[in-house]
Amino acid sequence: MKHAPGQHALPQNLTAVPHAIAADERYRHYGHRGAVLWLTGLSASGKSSLAMALEQALTAAGYSCYVLDGDNVRKGLNRDLGFSPQDRSENIRRVGEAAALFADAGLICITAFISPYKADRELARMACPQGFHEIHIAADLATCEARDPKGLYKKARRGELSEFTGVDAPYETPLQAELTLHTAQEDMASSLKKLITYVLDAIPLQSSPR
Ligand SMILES: Nc1ncnc2c1ncn2[C@@H]1O[C@H](COP(=O)(O)OS(=O)(=O)O)[C@@H](OP(=O)(O)O)[C@H]1O
Numbered sequence: 001m002k003h004a005p006g007q008h009a010l011p012q013n014l015t016a017v018p019h020a021i022a023a024d025e026r027y028r029h030y031g032h033r034g035a036v037l038w039l040t041g042l043s044a045s046g047k048s049s050l051a052m053a054l055e056q057a058l059t060a061a062g063y064s065c066y067v068l069d070g071d072n073v074r075k076g077l078n079r080d081l082g083f084s085p086q087d088r089s090e091n092i093r094r095v096g097e098a099a100a101l102f103a104d105a106g107l108i109c110i111t112a113f114i115s116p117y118k119a120d121r122e123l124a125r126m127a128c129p130q131g132f133h134e135i136h137i138a139a140d141l142a143t144c145e146a147r148d149p150k151g152l153y154k155k156a157r158r159g160e161l162s163e164f165t166g167v168d169a170p171y172e173t174p175l176q177a178e179l180t181l182h183t184a185q186e187d188m189a190s191s192l193k194k195l196i197t198y199v200l201d202a203i204p205l206q207s208s209p210r
C-alpha cells in the first residue's frame with residue numbers, strides 16, 4: 001500500500017513511547033513475566049546440565065526461555081575476555097546486562113556462569129529489576145574435581161592452567177541465594193525437580209496464555 005508524503009503506515013502513538021509494546025502486552029503474549037534465573041557454582045558443579053534440562057522442561061510446560069552460558073557468550077560477545085579477576089567481572093557485568101534485556105523482552109533467561117564474585121552477582125541482580133533468582137549449584141571442590149568432565153582440574157593441578165576457580169582462584173559462596181541445590185548429595189533428577197518446583201512457584205504461568 002502506498003502512502004502520501006508525510007503519512008506513514010505505523011500508528012502515530014508508536015513514536016511516543018520508548019517501547020512500542022508494553023510489559024503487559026509481553027505478559028499476555030508469553031503468559032508469564034520475564035525473569036532471570038542466575039545459576040552460580042564451581043566448574044563441574046552441574047550448572048550447564050541443569051540449565052539445559054530446565055530450559056527443556058520449562059519450554060514443555062509453556063514457558064519461553066533462553067540459556068546464556070560460556071558456549072554462546074564467551075565465544076562471541078565476550079571473546080575478548082579471559083579469566084583474570086577483572087575479565088571475570090566484566091564477563092558477568094555483560095551477562096547481567098544481556099540477561100536483563102532478555103527479561104525485559106518477556107523471556108525467562110537462564111544463565112550458567114561460575115560468577116565467582118559476590119559483588120559481581122549483586123551488580124547483576126541490580127541490573128535485572130524484572131526479577132533475579134540466584135540459584136547456588138552447590139557441590140564441594142572434591143566432588144567437582146572427581147567429575148572433571150573436561151579434564152580442566154587435572155590441567156590446573158599440573159600447572160598447565162592458571163587462575164582456575166577452586167584451585168588457584170576464589171569462589172565466594174552465596175550467602176543468601178533464593179535456592180541452593182546440593183548436587184554432590186543428590187542425583188540430577190532430584191536437583192531438577194527442586195529447580196522446576198521453585199520456578200513454577202516463583203514465576204507463575206497464566207492459565208491460558210496467548
Ligand atoms: N581459569 C579458569 N577458571 C574457571 N573456568 C575456566 C578457566 N579456564 C577455562 N575455564 C572454562 O570456562 C568456563 C567458566 O567460564 P565462566 O564464564 O562461567 O567463568 S566466570 O563466571 O567468568 O568466572 C568453565 O566452564 P564450566 O566448567 O562449565 O563452569 C571452564 O570450562
Ligand SMILES: Nc1ncnc2c1ncn2[C@@H]1O[C@H](COP(=O)(O)OP(=O)(O)O)[C@@H](O)[C@H]1O
Pocket residue numbers: 041042043044045046047048049050112147149182183184186187188189191
Ligand atoms: N545433581 C546433579 N545436578 C547436576 N549435575 C549433576 C548432578 N549429579 C551429577 N551431575 C553430573 O555432574 C556433571 C556436571 O557437569 P556440568 O553440567 O558441565 O557442570 P558445570 O556447567 O557447572 O561445569 C555432569 O556430568 C552431570 O551429569
